[in-house]
Amino acid sequence: MLTEHERERYARQLLLFGEEGQDRLKGAKVFIAGAGGLGCPIALYLAVAGVGEIRIADRDTVERTNLNRQVLHRENDVGELKVRSAEAKLREANPDIHIKAFATTIDETNVRDLVGDADLIVDAMDNFPTRYLLNREALRSGVPLIHGAIRGFDGQATTIIPGRTACLECIFPEAPPAEVFPVVGTTPGVIGLIQANEAIKYLLGKDDLLAGRLLLWDGLATTLETYTVERRLDCPACSPGVRP
Amino acid sequence: MKVRVRAFARFREVLGSDLSIDLPDGAVMATALSALREIAGDESGIIFDEDGALRAHVILMRNGKRVKRSDLDTLVLADGDEVAIFPPVAGG
Numbered sequence: 001m002l003t004e005h006e007r008e009r010y011a012r013q014l015l016l017f018g019e020e021g022q023d024r025l026k027g028a029k030v031f032i033a034g035a036g037g038l039g040c041p042i043a044l045y046l047a048v049a050g051v052g053e054i055r056i057a058d059r060d061t062v063e064r065t066n067l068n069r070q071v072l073h074r075e076n077d078v079g080e081l082k083v084r085s086a087e088a089k090l091r092e093a094n095p096d097i098h099i100k101a102f103a104t105t106i107d108e109t110n111v112r113d114l115v116g117d118a119d120l121i122v123d124a125m126d127n128f129p130t131r132y133l134l135n136r137e138a139l140r141s142g143v144p145l146i147h148g149a150i151r152g153f154d155g156q157a158t159t160i161i162p163g164r165t166a167c168l169e170c171i172f173p174e175a176p177p178a179e180v181f182p183v184v185g186t187t188p189g190v191i192g193l194i195q196a197n198e199a200i201k202y203l204l205g206k207d208d209l210l211a212g213r214l215l216l217w218d219g220l221a222t223t224l225e226t227y228t229v230e231r232r233l234d235c236p237a238c239s240p241g242v243r244p
Numbered sequence: 245m246k247v248r249v250r251a252f253a254r255f256r257e258v259l260g261s262d263l264s265i266d267l268p269d270g271a272v273m274a275t276a277l278s279a280l281r282e283i284a285g286d287e288s289g290i291i292f293d294e295d296g297a298l299r300a301h302v303i304l305m306r307n308g309k310r311v312k313r314s315d316l317d318t319l320v321l322a323d324g325d326e327v328a329i330f331p332p333v334a335g336g
Contacts, residue, residue: 034336036336037335037336038336039336123336124336125336126334126335126336127334127336128332128334148336149332149333149334149335149336150333150335150336151253151254151333151334151335152253152254152333154252154253154254154333155333156332156333171303171332172301172303172332173300174300174301175301175332175334176301176331176333176334177301178334179334181333181335183335188335188336216252216253216330218252218253218261220256221256221261223261227305227308227328228308228309229310230309230310
């Protein structure tokens with residue numbers, strides 16, 4: 001049930017998906033892996049949309065070089081843990097929801113607890129090894145994973161429904177080489193909001209997700225394309241021999 | 245025959261975003277890749293390794309479907325096919 005205050009706060013989206021939809025968002029828990037370029041816009045938009053619990057993990061502290069794109073962090077947050085900085089801004093943006101911040105490196109030993117009873121995992125990481133770990137946890141737990149990644153003016157996103165769609169290792173069997181990637185803030189802005197939009201749609205039970213489709217954003221040419229991606233029968237993470 | 249090639253992310257910088265390559269009828273995917281390697285010239289190293297093989301992380305698609313490494317020498321292309329080639333991006 002929504003309070004009168006909530007009905008007012010969400011009035012414009014209640015026109016879109018009604019009180020039932022808003023109740024679904026209120027009852028939802030989302031785990032966001034990363035509070036950087038992607039994590040900031042994802043968390044902010046899910047917070048103001050009224051997602052009831054946002055769990056966010058990041059091990060880093062805010063550096064000045066982050067500020068061109070990590071829009072929840074400010075000049076006076078430099079040196080502060082990213083999750084603390086993000087938590088403060090998210091509470092300010094929407095005091096009616098719960099924020100759980102985890103200042104930790106996501107690894108094999110804690111990924112299960114971090115995801116906990118979340119309805120959804122959102123990938124806002126900056127490296128493939130951790131993404132593969134999130135993918136394996138999604139497959140193990142059956143919790144969908146919304147992938148996004150960026151570099152420069154380019155980005156990609158896809159929604160992984162365990163057992164139904166291609167998983168991250170089906171689509172990207174090999175990680176690209178690690179690097180200090182160039183980036184302008186609008187790129188994680190675009191991709192992060194596509195991920196947040198996917199999250200809201202999934203939580204509302206909408207069809208036509210980015211499931212089984214890989215979206216490629218080219219910010220220089222201003223083109224956005226989607227390609228069908230299929231499960232690999234020999235995928236080491238999700239093939240029938242490994243998992244149902 | 246003509247095959248359309250769409251390159252994304254860093255590959256666009258060396259191949260252009262949308263190009264058309266002329267190939268002999270019956271050409272296989274490996275032939276198209278050799279043509280792309282020539283077009284990329286000195287910068288082909290971000291797409292191909294020293295032996296001319298596609299780098300492991302590169303994604304290759306034909307008409308919207310992923311092409312397996314094991315099919316490069318046998319997959320016959322047709323006039324009007326669209327090949328997409330891109331590296332996954334990894335930042336956040």
